[in-house]
Amino acid sequence: MVKIGQIELGEFPLLLAPMEDVSDPPFRAVCKEGGADLMYTEFISSEGLIRDAAKSRQKLDIFEYERPIGIQLFGGDIGNMVQSAEIATAARPDLIDINYGCPVKAVACRGAGAALLQDIPKMVKMTEEIVKCTHLPVTVKTRLGWDESTKNILEVAERLQDIGIKALSIHGRTRVQMYKGEADWTLIGKVKENPRIHIPIFGNGDIDSPEKALEYKNRYGVDGVMIGRAAIGYPWIFQEIKHYIKHGERPLPPDMNERVRATKKHLEFSIRWKGDKLGVFEMRRHYTNYFKGINDFKPFRMRLVEAPTEAEVLAILDEVVSTYNGTVVAA
Structure with a gap:
């Protein structure tokens, strides 16, 4: 120990x-x-x-x-x-x-x-x-x-x-x-x-x-x-x-549902700690990292970094889930 x-x-x-x-x-x-x-x-x-x-x-x-x-x-x-x-x-x-x-x-x-x-x-x-x-x-x-x-x-x-x-x-x-x-x-x-x-x-x-x-x-x-x-x-x-x-083996990497769930949790806490405007704004630097390696993700990333409110970010993230439907991406 x-x-x-x-x-x-x-x-x-x-x-x-x-x-x-x-x-x-x-x-x-x-x-x-x-x-x-x-x-x-x-x-x-x-x-x-x-x-x-x-x-x-x-x-x-x-x-x-x-x-x-x-x-x-x-x-x-x-x-x-x-x-x-x-x-x-x-x-x-x-x-x-x-x-x-x-x-x-x-x-x-x-x-x-x-x-x-x-x-x-x-x-x-x-x-x-x-x-x-x-x-x-x-x-x-x-x-x-x-x-x-x-x-x-x-x-x-x-x-x-x-x-x-x-x-x-x-x-x-x-x-x-x-x-x-x-x-x-x-x-x-x-x-x-x-x-x-x-x-x-x-x-x-x-x-x-x-x-x-x-x-x-x-x-x-x-x-x-x-x-x-x-x-x-x-x-x-x-x-x-x-x-x-x-x-002695890797577990399965997180699928898209899990990536979005973690992103939402991060966003929720960011807003709770920093306030609505700053919480949404400072979260923008994290989207590239959460969805690194996802094919054709750039249009979603651009929308996420431009979305001005929590509701709009969450709506885009829900769209990501439905679009990729459980896609697994290796680290």
Whole structure:
């Protein structure tokens, strides 16, 4: 049984990665139903929380059915990160996660996210102060290092464990790589093999099929895997991985009825959380992913992204079901 503190996650937990502008409550709702064992909020700016910025505060919204769930924070100032961790703790998540992996320029150039990989003493000190300020388990998500010459994750894992984190998720790329090239899990496996490491180690990067999840589980010995982009528009990947690990074969992929059902659920929650207008508008970016690989779907997609109301979207989705009549599309 894999545990983060006292949180039990099963034998080989599947984690939904925190993704900016993706991992909001509506998206998390369909992924939880799809089998995600642990989820995180979108990453939240410590400065935004302290300034009481509406967008940052809204990201603190969590719901009972999502549990266990972590709130992920990022920032470059230790004092601000401690204060934001206290604010996040009051929102009653199950854990606090620190982002030391975001590679985007707007974050790294502010000394946050992956930028901390260039200042390990500061990373350790920041983490230590956050661990001290909250009663919740603290976890970290990071990368192999800043670039090819500074892949320091072996040292980072030991030092962060020693000051009290309860789990570590590692993305198998450096900051310089961004999301390009293939993720290298070799060092993730070496962290897990280290006899000094006793906290759960989760691997992240390029897990896009049940076959790869099982292969990496066996090859690198990780305690679980974190899935990001592969879950966008395909929340069924979690259940498919679990089925494949247990039975050695893939289940049937979702047919059109199931795809439409998940899309409707996502839309319903989007409207409930964001309001009628914004909920319909922000759902538009998801239609391509939910219906990826469907032959001759473009006319429906164009109508869906132009439909201004929930009623019109639902009518189009009903038309999709009747047109495709249970079509099954492989992932």
